[in-house]
Amino acid sequence: MELDAKIGVLNNAGGSSEVSLNGIKVVCGINGPMEARPRQELPTTCYLEVIIRPAIGNPTVREKYMEDKIKNFLNSVIIGNLYPRQVIQVNLQILEKKNNNSSYTSDSDESAATEDVLLELNCCINSAFLALVDANISIYKAFNSNIFTYTHKGSLVKDGLSEAKSRHLVVYGIKNNKVDELLYGENVGRFSEKKLFMALERGEKESMILHSKLKELSVESVKQKFVYLS
Amino acid sequence: MSEEFQLKPVSFSPEVLARIAPELSLQRHLSVGVRPCLRSFQEFKSVQINPQLDSINRYTSNQGISSKSTVLGSSNIKCGNTIIFCTITGGFIETLLPNDEADENVKEYEKIYENSEKQENNQQDDSLSNFRTVYPIIEIERGRTGAPTDEEMIISQTLHDTLLNSKILPKESLEIDLGLKTVDKDNNEIIIYPNESKDIDSSLFQFPRKYSFVLYASIQVFSRSGPILDAAWLALMIALKSTKLPCVYFDEKNSNLLNDISSLSSKKSVKTGVVNAKSGSQIICDPTKSHDLKLNNSDLYTTTIGLIELDKDFSVEIEDVENNEDFKALSVDKHTRNEGEPILLCDIEGDAEENAIGSRVVVIPDINTEDDDNLVSVTIIGGGSKVTKQSIQNSIGLAKLRSKNLQQQS
Amino acid sequence: MVKLAGLSLNEQEFLTDSLKQGIRSDGRSLDQFRDVEITLGDQPGYVDVRLGKTRVAVRVSGSITKPYEDRPFEGIFTISTEIGPIAGAFFENGRPSDEEVLVSRLIEKAIKRSGALDVEGLCIVAGDKCWNIRADIHFMDFDGGFIDASCIGVITALQHFSRPEVTVSGEQVVVYSTDEREPVKLSILHVPICVTFALFNPKEKEENIKGGADGNEEAGEFAIVDATMKEEGLSNGTLTITMNKNKEICQISKSGGLPAEGLMVMDCANKAYGIVEKLTDQIKEVLKQ
Numbered sequence: 001m002e003l004d005a006k007i008g009v010l011n012n013a014g015g016s017s018e019v020s021l022n023g024i025k026v027v028c029g030i031n032g033p034m035e036a037r038p039r040q041e042l043p044t045t046c047y048l049e050v051i052i053r054p055a056i057g058n059p060t061v062r063e064k065y066m067e068d069k070i071k072n073f074l075n076s077v078i079i080g081n082l083y084p085r086q087v088i089q090v091n092l093q094i095l096e097k098k099n100n101n102s103s104y105t106s107d108s109d110e111s112a113a114t115e116d117v118l119l120e121l122n123c124c125i126n127s128a129f130l131a132l133v134d135a136n137i138s139i140y141k142a143f144n145s146n147i148f149t150y151t152h153k154g155s156l157v158k159d160g161l162s163e164a165k166s167r168h169l170v171v172y173g174i175k176n177n178k179v180d181e182l183l184y185g186e187n188v189g190r191f192s193e194k195k196l197f198m199a200l201e202r203g204e205k206e207s208m209i210l211h212s213k214l215k216e217l218s219v220e221s222v223k224q225k226f227v228y229l230s
Numbered sequence: 231m232s233e234e235f236q237l238k239p240v241s242f243s244p245e246v247l248a249r250i251a252p253e254l255s256l257q258r259h260l261s262v263g264v265r266p267c268l269r270s271f272q273e274f275k276s277v278q279i280n281p282q283l284d285s286i287n288r289y290t291s292n293q294g295i296s297s298k299s300t301v302l303g304s305s306n307i308k309c310g311n312t313i314i315f316c317t318i319t320g321g322f323i324e325t326l327l328p329n330d331e332a333d334e335n336v337k338e339y340e341k342i343y344e345n346s347e348k349q350e351n352n353q354q355d356d357s358l359s360n361f362r363t364v365y366p367i368i369e370i371e372r373g374r375t376g377a378p379t380d381e382e383m384i385i386s387q388t389l390h391d392t393l394l395n396s397k398i399l400p401k402e403s404l405e406i407d408l409g410l411k412t413v414d415k416d417n418n419e420i421i422i423y424p425n426e427s428k429d430i431d432s433s434l435f436q437f438p439r440k441y442s443f444v445l446y447a448s449i450q451v452f453s454r455s456g457p458i459l460d461a462a463w464l465a466l467m468i469a470l471k472s473t474k475l476p477c478v479y480f481d482e483k484n485s486n487l488l489n490d491i492s493s494l495s496s497k498k499s500v501k502t503g504v505v506n507a508k509s510g511s512q513i514i515c516d517p518t519k520s521h522d523l524k525l526n527n528s529d530l531y532t533t534t535i536g537l538i539e540l541d542k543d544f545s546v547e548i549e550d551v552e553n554n555e556d557f558k559a560l561s562v563d564k565h566t567r568n569e570g571e572p573i574l575l576c577d578i579e580g581d582a583e584e585n586a587i588g589s590r591v592v593v594i595p596d597i598n599t600e601d602d603d604n605l606v607s608v609t610i611i612g613g614g615s616k617v618t619k620q621s622i623q624n625s626i627g628l629a630k631l632r633s634k635n636l637q638q639q640s
Numbered sequence: 641m642v643k644l645a646g647l648s649l650n651e652q653e654f655l656t657d658s659l660k661q662g663i664r665s666d667g668r669s670l671d672q673f674r675d676v677e678i679t680l681g682d683q684p685g686y687v688d689v690r691l692g693k694t695r696v697a698v699r700v701s702g703s704i705t706k707p708y709e710d711r712p713f714e715g716i717f718t719i720s721t722e723i724g725p726i727a728g729a730f731f732e733n734g735r736p737s738d739e740e741v742l743v744s745r746l747i748e749k750a751i752k753r754s755g756a757l758d759v760e761g762l763c764i765v766a767g768d769k770c771w772n773i774r775a776d777i778h779f780m781d782f783d784g785g786f787i788d789a790s791c792i793g794v795i796t797a798l799q800h801f802s803r804p805e806v807t808v809s810g811e812q813v814v815v816y817s818t819d820e821r822e823p824v825k826l827s828i829l830h831v832p833i834c835v836t837f838a839l840f841n842p843k844e845k846e847e848n849i850k851g852g853a854d855g856n857e858e859a860g861e862f863a864i865v866d867a868t869m870k871e872e873g874l875s876n877g878t879l880t881i882t883m884n885k886n887k888e889i890c891q892i893s894k895s896g897g898l899p900a901e902g903l904m905v906m907d908c909a910n911k912a913y914g915i916v917e918k919l920t921d922q923i924k925e926v927l928k929q
Contacts, residue, residue, distance in 0.1 A: 010726070011783065012727060012728040012729070013726065027697075027726070027780055029725075029726040051725065053726075053778065055778075056701045057774070058722065061383045061384075061386060061387045064380060065387035068380070073612055076613030077613070091725055093726055093780060095681075095686070096681050096683060096686055096699075111358040111359040111361065114363075115358050117391065165603070171612075173612075181616045181617065182610060182617045183613055184612055184613075185612075186609050187607060187608040187609070187610075190596075190601075190606065191605050192602040192604060192605065193605065193626055195603070196608060196622075200619075
């Protein structure tokens with residue numbers, strides 16, 4: 001499914017974006033850099049706080065787990081030295097989520113929740129990138145996330161179908177319009193080494209395509225914000 | 231007159247340096263080919279799998295007393311200096327029937343709605359919803375109690391998700407075939423189970439509700455010295471392997487009591503739907519009879535590998551060190567690696583390694599399959615040193631080797 | 641709410657002075673409600689409400705569970721109202737302030753306690769199975785009027801939501817997927833709408849104590865409808881009236897220290913009715929699409 005994104009959707013947040021992708025809609029709002037609470041303060045770099053809220057119910061361990069995944073690589077993307085003893089807060093609110101299971105039993109919810117972790121992460125990461133740009137936070141490199149699946153017949157397709165043999169989430173960092181490095185990869189299911197690298201390669205290509213799209217969007221939003229530039 | 235001013239070099243003990251400048255400490259160690267924990271780069275921690283604690287298990291102990299025990303399976307492993315205990319307990323919940331399994335009357339009515347789509351769904355027995363997982367709780371001993379730390383929460387969720395994604399616990403393993411407690415001709419109480427008594431009319435076992443087990447794992451970690459995902463997973467796997475599920479029967483006699491007991495249940499857990507007393511009080515776990523928990527594959531092991539690049543600015547001159555007597559005794563990695571390729575470190579341990587290694591690769595290979603598709607999960611966390619194709623390949627190779635070793639041990 | 645977040649003394653004085661003259665910074669008249677924009681999601685039960693710059697998203701969902709033991713014939717209806725820092729950095733994560741608690745209490749009173757949702761209709765098997773309807777309110781942007789916006793959101797989402805059909809046969813409960821059978825709408829008994837007034841006292845604090853020799857003394861305090869964040873911060877008290885189209889007051893709550901004249905409340909209730917009528921029609925219109 002096509003990515004649909006808007007930048008600057010919230011007024012109170014320093015930067016914000018709204019992204020719909022694969023039936024999931026996420027709003028990201030970034031607060032900061034702002035004064036840190038003493039407990040969070042780091043002398044040489046910024047403290048990164050990622051908060052994810054689910055569409056339904058209260059945040060649980062599952063959201064903590066997703067927060068950790070995003071925090072892991074975001075820490076190396078943001079130029080923390082520029083914001084010593086400050087905190088940058090990345091808020092992600094998952095709004096809509098297609099649920100294809102209509103059986104309403106607790107256990108099928110359970111497996112769906114685990115299955116959706118990758119899809120939600122995918123959407124959250126792309127949304128976080130746009131919001132970071134909107135918030136004017138300095139980053140070393142751009143990044144975006146793509147998700148691929150191998151079908152049972154062995155073909156590689158973009159975007160996650162639930163009945164796939166394996167699923168691959170790939171996040172690449174992009175510097176000077178070139179793919180720089182693999183920031184995060186989550187591969188689950190049954191797959192071979194060859195398939196893994198094929199998915200990573202495909203991810204490299206797709207992330208350039210997605211990058212040019214996200215770039216267009218962010219250039220547009222910067223133009224609107226700084227009217228005097230045009 | 232100008233005062234003489236001199237900068238004195240400051241020196242720290244290795245422990246202090248590892249805490250305040252982990253990067254520097256680690257780089258210095260690595261440049262001479264040794265790790266702060268004195269293991270060589272690709273040496274794993276020794277793992278000792280202790281015999282399971284039979285005496286606390288409900289079904290394996292010889293003592294009659296422990297039939298009151300709620301532990302269904304357990305494990306005790308030692309990994310380096312870290313000790314991990316894992317115990318499996320369980321409960322049961324009522325399963326809501328999907329409408330294609332509902333009883334006949336409804337089915338008749340249903341036929342109009344039956345369509346090809348449903349049949350398609352039945353074929354996909356590979357779908358994640360046909361597999362179950364356990365609910366782990368991790369406690370890392372840290373000298374005080376309190377709310378779980380972020381690390382504990384993240385690891386327990388990782389275990390939960392990984393177990394489900396690796397599809398080793400099929401739904402059927404946890405389904406309960408209810409037995410029946412009844413009286414025979416001579417008025418003796420007997421318990422019969424559907425699978426052991428073929429001559430008994432199977433209509434006896436038509437119960438209106440279906441139940442299945444839910445498993446919980448409590449994992450306790452003592453003297454943690456590095457990331458513990460690998461060891462926690464190993465403990466969980468071994469505990470699951472030893473798990474025996476109780477046989478469960480329906481008590482005909484007590485079914486009248488149900489209203490008196492209903493007030494006992496105070497749990498309102500919605501998520502796991504702890505069985506309510508009204509319908510659950512007649513369902514009883516057999517104190518002696520049990521059966522093994524069936525797993526699709528019990529030889530999955532996670533291996534975490536840290537990636538770090540050598541930084542020339544921090545390196546120590548090799549000659550200075552090589553003459554040192556203590557140093558000679560150590561096995562030193564003469565790195566024969568390509569420029570630009572990061573060093574792979576197995577079983578990250580200690581402050582310096584944990585804080586300075588940003589990039590990690592976590593691999594779960596399936597060593598039992600003949601198939602080409604022999605990887606179950608590969609997680610790559612970048613951000614530290616660059617994760618290259620070569621290093622991923624090497625990590626996968628190491629993980630396979632490690633898994634085979636562990637398989638032999640357990 | 642958040643007291644005077646980042647307002648300078650000059651700005652405070654300017655805003656109160658102009659309010660006294662009946663001028664609001666956004667050009668509205670004192671009793672004018674901001675324009676409400678209601679967007680329905682693709683999925684049943686998802687509603688996005690914008691009230692000026694305030695934005696609230698509501699997600700209603702349903703699952704099957706066991707009813708509370710003391711209420712075996714009723715389904716469960718919960719409203720979750722947790723304000724995260726996404727709505728503004730002054731909301732702390734996981735630590736609700738007193739004002740936030742007040743917001744959730746008011747929303748609960750306005751919708752749950754007023755019996756807007758027929759919970760008895762959610763019962764499947766008495767004492768054993770019932771529907772648990774859950775409304776999650778996601779506060780996304782704050783510019784005053786959280787209570788009003790969430791109330792509109794929840795009541796619209798409840799009407800928009802539909803649950804799958806369930807049949808009971810003997811002891812078995814069968815749930816039909818949405819393609820098998822048309823899902824069922826929830827039964828909503830009435831549509832309560834909240835209107836919040838911010839109360840202002842134009843005089844010094846002491847002068848507000850009334851009951852002088854002549855009871856006719858002009859009290860002077862006034863109320864404005866649907867305050868923005870700045871106005872909320874400056875106000876001396878709030879009055880929330882929940883009404884439905886039948887001119888019934890479901891809930892009324894006045895907070896803040898300012899004593900208000902009884903007649904003013906009457907006046908507010910009248911104004912509120914006009915707004916409620918308009919909003920109810922708007923909701924109906926949106927749901928028709």
